[in-house]
Amino acid sequence: MICSYCYKSQIMPKHDVGHWWNNEQDSVVVCSDECYAELEKLVKEGTWLYHKPEAIFGKKKHKPSPNFEGPQSLTDKQFTGDLGKFLK
Numbered sequence: 215m216i217c218s219y220c221y222k223s224q225i226m227p228k229h230d231v232g233h234w235w236n237n238e239q240d241s242v243v244v245c246s247d248e249c250y251a252e253l254e255k256l257v258k259e260g261t262w263l264y265h266k267p268e269a270i271f272g273k274k275k276h277k278p279s280p281n282f283e284g285p286q287s288l289t290d291k292q293f294t295g296d297l298g299k300f301l302k
């Protein structure tokens with residue numbers, strides 16, 4: 215499990231907070247009372263989405279959203295969907 219506040223991995227989950235996002239139990243957890251309190255603050259402020267430490271998320275390349283400038287690339291799903299049309 216990864217703490218949803220401090221992003222430490224292999225934690226012993228202390229609190230389950232999935233209900234804040236209507237997620238299933240055990241899918242979102244924090245490792246300590248501090249993380250629980252801080253994350254609750256972020257959720258209430260609505261700033262949780264922006265709480266992403268670079269250590270984790272900075273490694274990923276930032277791709278523009280495929281929907282941002284129209285359909286530049288098809289997802290697999292869209293592709294098979296189109297194929298189905300031609301095969302009928």
Ligand SMILES: [Zn+2]
Nearest residue numbers: 217220245249
């Ligand atoms: Zn934590």
